[in-house]
Amino acid sequence: DTAVSQTPKYLVTQMGNDKSIKCEQNLGHDTMYWYKQDSKKFLKIMFSYNNKELIINETVPNRFSPKSPDKAHLNLHINSLELGDSAVYFCASSPGLAGENTQYFGPGTRLTVL
């Protein structure tokens, strides 16, 4: 009955590699998000998609490319990984706009770049 799921839970990789994180929600929501939480626990939005269309891109390096094949999925692909990309990445979804709707978060993917 998982509402928002992410895979993998942990990802350890070498600098320069390309990796992907997958997210799926079974809540029927229209809007999905990717957040990055750094080592100080600061949580910052990266992207938002509404009905498969990009609506927020918070000055994230273009090495990060979100892909939404359908409303229930929002995957995050990262090229040429750098040490500073190490963080926990959270996917979230909401029925609609953040100002009027609760966001439901996935369990997170801890990315470690060596």
Added chain:
Amino acid sequence: GQQLNQSPQSMFIQEGEDVSMNCTSSSIFNTWLWYKQDPGEGPVLLIALYKAGELTSNGRLTAQFGITRKDSFLNISASIPSDVGIYFCAVANFGNEKLTFGTGTRLTIIP
């Protein structure tokens, strides 16, 4: 950029004590949310506030949306061990998809 400051940054309390934390913004927002993050998990919504001056309770939790729309507080009464975690405030405006999170308050319960 938008500053959303939470205080205190961390709290060490004994089980049974009441807890109070707050969140202040340099800008006005129409939606104030309080989330809790357990270790190794994603944030979970505790309370949502949509009206200035609104006071809302959820069990032992009470939160208020400041009348100026620039602040909010969260109180936890009679703390229990499962209250341990990081509490985040978050803000948004109607018609805007972006949720901005505060700096977090880490709650630790001393045995």
